[in-house]
Amino acid sequence: MQFFTSSETVVLSAKTCDRCGCHAKMAVDDAEFHEFLSVDRQAGYGSIFGDGNRLKLDLCQHCIKDVLSQWMTVSDQCQ
Numbered sequence: 001m002q003f004f005t006s007s008e009t010v011v012l013s014a015k016t017c018d019r020c021g022c023h024a025k026m027a028v029d030d031a032e033f034h035e036f037l038s039v040d041r042q043a044g045y046g047s048i049f050g051d052g053n054r055l056k057l058d059l060c061q062h063c064i065k066d067v068l069s070q071w072m073t074v075s076d077q078c079q
Contacts, residue, residue: 011026012026013025013026014026014033015033015036015038015058015060016058017036017058017059017060017062017063018057018058018059019059019060019063019067020060020062020063022060022062022063024036024060031061032060032061035060035061035064036058036059036060036061037057037058037059037061037064038057038058039055039056039057039058040054040055040056041054041055041056042054042055043055
């Protein structure tokens with residue numbers, strides 16, 4: 001005998017850059033969507049953001065480059 005339970009699955013379908021508003025939909029060949037940097041983190045004890053507060057950020061690849069490139073190291077994938 002088999003028993004089944006129905007369930008609902010939530011799937012990420014799009015992202016919007018919190019800096020420039022660029023919107024990208026999920027697609028296998030959509031580099032914009034796949035190159036987003038997403039942060040979802042809970043601040044720890046003593047954090048300047050407040051104990052236990054949630055930090056969320058989505059940046060497109062263009063904003064990542066504009067905002068963070070001076071601190072980033074970009075190297076060949078083999079290194």
